[in-house]
Amino acid sequence: MDAQKQLYREEAFELLAKLEEALIELEQQPDDLDIVNRIFRAMHTIKGSGAMFGFDDIASFTHTIETAYDLIREEKLFADEELISLTLRSCDQVKAMLDAPEGEEGTDANLIEEITASFKRLISSGQGAAPGQAESCPAYTGGDQEDGLKAEITYRIRFKPHRELFQNGTNPIPLLNEIRALGHAHVICHLKELPGLKELDPEACYTYWDIILTTDKDADAIRDVFIFVEHISEVEVTKIDDYSEIDHEEYKKIGEILFDRGDISLSDLESILGRQKRIGEMLVESGKARRSEVQSALMEQEHVRNLRKKRMGAVSGDSVSSIRVASHKLDSLVNLVGELVTVQARLAQLSAQRNDHDLALVSEEVERLTAELRDNAMGIRMLPIGTTFAKFKRLVRDLSTELGKEVNFTTSGEETELDKTVIDRLGDPLVHLIRNSIDHGIESPEKRAAAGKPAEGTIRLIAEHSGAHVLISVSDDGSGLDTEAIRAKAMEKGIISPDASLSEKEIFELIFAPGFSTAQSVSKVSGRGVGMDVVTSSIESFGGTVEIESAKGKGTTITLKLPLTLAIIDGLLVTISDEYFVMPLNAVVECVELSAEDRRRTHGRNLARVRDEIVPYIPLREVFSLHGDNPAIEQVVVTEIGERRVGFVVDKVVGQHQTVIKNLGKFLRHVEGVSGATIMGDGTVALILDINKLTQQVESAEKYPEVH
C-alpha cells in the first residue's frame, strides 16, 4: 500500500474514533447542532478522501450516511436512537473496509445493503416526497471523451461576460486558451462596449469574444470550459458546420452571418444590399455593424471556407493532385518572369515618355499581368514547411531512446509556406537545433523529477509568418543555458578574454561561436563542437538571423528569422556617382544626412552621431573606388547587422525597389561584398550589396592594413 493510502487510513481511523465519540454525545444531547456538524464533517472527509485514494466502497457507503446527517443539520430529520445506532454500526463497517487487504471485499455485502436501506428509508422520511434527489453530479466532466474517431464540427462561440467577471477572480484569457487547445480556433475580441477613459471602471470587463472553433469534441466539452462563469456571462455555442454539408463548398455570405447572430436586422441587410460595394465595408460605413463584428464574421466565413475546401480536397483527392516538376525548370521559370518584370518596367518607362494613349493602355495591362504572373510563379516555389517537420518526429524518437530521455515533440504551423530553396537549406540547421535541445536541453527523467518537472520533456517546433519573414522556433522546457558554464568554457577555449564583461545575451550567443561545446561528455549525438556555428552561418548565408532566449531551469528557445523568398527582395535603391546600388531593405534601419561639416568634426574618423549613438560608417565611394566628388550633403544608410549598427555613405537615396535577384555569373561569382545584381527599368544594371561581407571586409582591412 502506498504512502498516501496509508496516510488516509490513519486519518480515517482517527476520524472514526472522533465520530464515535460525537455519536455518543449526540445520544445524550440530540438537539446539539454543533455535534451534528462535527459528525457531518467527519463523514464528509471520510467519504471525500475515500474516493480519491481508491476506497470507492467507503465513498459510496458513507455517501448515504452523509446525506442523512445533512438532513439532520437542516433539521428535517431527527437524530433518534435508531439512527445513532445505525451510524455506529456503519462505523464498524467502514473500519472493516479500511482493514481489508487491497482488492478484497472484507465486509459482509448483505449487512452493508441492510444498513444502506435503513438509512435510505430514514432519509426519504425526512425528505418527504423527494427521495434520492441528492445524487451527486460531478461538476467536472472534461477529459472523459470517447477515443473513437469523430467528425470535426465547427462551432461559433460567443462568450460575453458580465461586467463583474473579474470580481470573483476569473481571468478570461486561460479560458480562451483552453478553447484554443480543443481544436483549430480563431478568436476575435469585440471592444464596442468599451467606454471612454473617463467612464471606464478598471475593474469591469467590457470586452466580449467570438470564437470560431473546429474540433472533434462536442458542444458539452466547450460549455464545460465556461462552467465556472456560466452564471456571470452569456455563452452561446452554435454549430455552424459539420460533415453533413460537404456538398456545397460556398459558405454563407457576410450579411447572412451577421443576421444569424442578431448583430444586424434583415431590413438593415436588404437596404444595404442595393448598393455596389463589399457588403462588409458598406455595413461598417453605414454604422449598422462595427468593424470588429464584420471582421469576426469574415473570419468565420474564411475559417469555414478553408475547412470545406480542405475537405473537398481530401474527398476528391485525385482531382487536385499535384505533378512533380524538376526544380531547375521552376528556377528557369522564375528567371524568365524576372526578365519579364524588367522588360515590363522598360515598357512602362517608354510609354510614359511617348505619351501615347494606346501604348499606355497596353503597358498597364502588361503591368497587371506581369505582377500576377510574378506572384504566381513565386507561389509555385512556395511549399508548406510541414513536410520537413514530419521527418523530425522520427529523429526525436530515435534520439530520445538512444539518450534515455523522455521527449514529447509537438509541431505547429506546418502550413506555413516558404520558398523551396529556403526549405531545402533549412533541414540541417534544424536537425542541429533539435539534437541540441534533446542532448543538452532536456534533462534525464530523474533530474527532471528532482526539479519538480514532469518526467517527459517537451520540444516544440513552431513556424509562423511575420511580415515578409517566417519565424521558426525550436523551444524546450529543459535546463536552460548555464551562463557560468558557457563563460568558463569560452574562456578555456580562448573565445573570450577572462576580463570580458558580457551581457546575458552576449553569453548566450557564445554557443554559436566556432569550436564551442559545453557538454560534460562528448556523446554520440552532439558535443563535437561543430554544429551551432554551422547553424548561424548557414542561416545567415540566405539572409536569416538567429536569436536565442533562455531561462535557467525553464528552457531555451532558439528562433530563426528567414526571408520568405530568395528570388525577389525588397531593396533600397541608392546612387553613388552615376551608379545604382541596391541594399536589402530588411537590414536598413534609417537614413540620415551627413554634411561636410559633420565629416570634419570627427577628424577623419568614420563615425556619425545618430540619435546620441555613435555609428561607424563605411564610405562606399572610397571602398568601390568610384570617381567624382562627394556631394555637399551625403546620405548615411544605417543598417543593423546582428546587434550592431553600421552606416553606409551614399550620394543619394532613390527609394524602395522590388528587386529581382540575378546571379553575377561564373566569372564574377567570387566577388566579395556584392551578392548579385538586378536590372532596372531603363536597362541599367544595379549591384546588390552584401552588407555583411562589406562590413567584414572593411573591418579586416582596418585590422591588417595592406602595405603598398
Next chain:
Amino acid sequence: MSKKILTVDDSASIRQMVSFTLKKEGYEVIEASDGKDALSKIGPSGVSMVITDLNMPNMNGIELIRALRTNPSYKFTPIVMLTTESHQDKKDSGRQAGATGWIVKPFKPEQLVAVVKRLLG
C-alpha cells in the same frame, strides 16, 4: 518563479494529495488546516491561487473566501472551493462569497490540474 498555491483543508490526506499533484505540475504549494490558519499563512501577497475546502473547524471555507475578497491583494485571486456537496445552495453561497470555481469531491488528480490550469493559465 513558479506560481504559489495555497491549499486549505482540515484533512491532511486531501492537503497532501492536492499538494503532491500540484507540485508535480511545477507549482509551489503551501498548506493550511483551516480558514484561520490560511489567513495567518497567506501573507500580504504572493499566493496566486487558493484551493479551499468548505467544511472546516474554526473558520470554514465560505468565511475564508469572504475574508480574502475584502483584502485588496486577494480581490482578484482565483479561489477554488472543494466540496462533496452537490447541493446548489452551498455552491451558490460559495459563489456569492466570491469563489471563482469549484471541484466536487471526490476528484481525480487530473481534474484538479485541469481546473488549476483553467483558472491560472
